[in-house]
Amino acid sequence: MFEWLRTFWYGRILFLARGEQLARFVNLVSKDGVILYHTQRSEHGMRAQIKLADFRRLRRSARLTHTRIHIVAKYGWPFVAARWWRRKGLLIGIIIIASVLTFLSQLVLSISVLGNKNLMTAEVLERAEKLGLKTYVHSKDLDLNGIAKALQEQLPDAAWIGIERHGTNIEIRVSEKIRPTIPEEAGNLVASRAGIVKEIMVIEGTPQIHEGETVRAGQVLISSPPANYSQSAQDKSKPTPPAAVARGFVRARVWYSAEAQVPLVEDKMEESGKIAVGRGIKFGSRVIMLTAQNSPFDQSCKEEIIQSAKLWRNWRFPVEGIKVNHIELRNVHIERSVAEARKLAEQAARLEVQKKITQGVPIVEEIVRVLPGNSGSERVRVEVETYEDLAVYANP
Structure with a gap:
């Protein structure tokens, strides 16, 4: 591999030599210290490869032997660099685009909230922004687990909140608390779970339980107060005002187990700590792995991470980077x-x-x-x- 890299770096020229004194030509070239590679005799003459730096040294031998030299192909970095140097504008444009995409791929460009029904998306985003999660910030500087915990503490109606990063998009997944479904008791305060009542504070409504009573999940604790309005026949065209709702607190002892x-004695599979990282490029559904296409371990599990840049709203860059972690697994006998x-x-x-x-x-x-x-x-x-x-x- 290093020989191939050395050859590519210095560059080579494939040429065709024609003449009546090709054997003498080769001898003179060898005396000058020039090395010919992959020499072949053909009907039209002799084909060979030579380093780019030694090509000019063929002139003397060619002149003495009346040999005509024709360049067939050029290979290597010097020719690639020269070709790109003639297109400096295109090269600079590619570098600028790559730099901008690399910079944007490390930022948070969009934040979405999933799983919420009763919680307002705007409220979740507002509280997340106060905790430092907002657009156009460096994603690697964010403590997503810490933000998720703090956000869950600030939203009492959320049973669980998880934050995941997918490229430049941050997803806030919300799992709301399940409330008892009692259609005929809308506006009442009911028990979220079973427990023994220790303290009752009624702000508005009528208490239906007393201290020391054991309540079950869904039982009415404070009923909503009666509507304090009267509607005559002449006011039937007006919309009905909303019914009053109960307000208060019922603190209780609750048990969990x-x-x-x-x-x-247990035999199980666990991670050994060794990871082989493979990287590739994804075009739609096609994946081209550049390194570590297959796992080097006998037993392993695979973890894929897609790295994509979301440039504007729902438009994503068509080429995505893919990172594959091959995690080694080993059998462990535990006593x-x-x-x-x-x-x-x-x-x-x-x-x-x-x-x-x-x-x-x-x-x-x-x-x-x-x-x-x-x-x-x-x-x-x-x-x-x-x-x-x-x-x-x-x-x-």
Whole structure:
């Protein structure tokens, strides 16, 4: 490979020599220290290749032997550079376009919000902008995980928020909290989940429960107040004003639990930490890999990353870059002690419980129970008690 690069860098000329004294011509050229490559005899004379720097040194030998030299082809970087130098304007334009595209590909050019129904897209974008996520900022300087967590804390109606980067586009994926669907109770405050009521604060409406009562999910906590308007027959042409809605807080003790089981002996596949990176170009559905087309590992998984530039609205640059990470996998035999398996099961159960709890809700008490499991494994249950507001509006 290095020989090919050296040949391309210095350049070569393929020429045809004609004359009656070709053997003497070759001898004189050799005495002058000129090396001929791929020499071939043909009906028209002799074909050979020579370095670009040695081509002028053929004049003396050609003159003494009355040999005519005709250039057949030119190959190498010097000729490519000369050709492009004659087209300096086109070359400068390509460099400018490539520089602009490289610069734009590192910026955030568009932000989209997906998965929201009740949350307003404008509100999500406004809060994200205050956290630093906005257009025309360097995408690599953004802590997308930190912004997603902060955004979830600021939007109480969002159960989960994830932010993904696809080239120059940032996608904010929102998963909203599921509210009980009770059409006939629109405007009432109902319980989002089961719990024991500890505190009631009614701002507007009529309480339907009392402190110390156990409520179930969907149960009416505060009913909406009666409409305080009267409409006579003469006013029937006027639009009906909106019905009043209940307002208030109902704080209660709520319990969450989750179980996890971890074996003492386990065979599994895990990443070794070695990664082979392949890069290529994508034209529509066609992919041309430039490096590492196939995985060099016996066992591996593949991760593809598309790098595209979105220049204006929905118009994308037709050529996209593709990065393929070949991640090596290896078989691992794990033997755990009872304490280690129990600790891992506890961590897994605790992580599962935290997924169920609304972000920012304080935890009052946590209980870890070791349950009887199958032989060769440890089973753990984590029970968590929280103190949170249960009152949410029923979906119309």
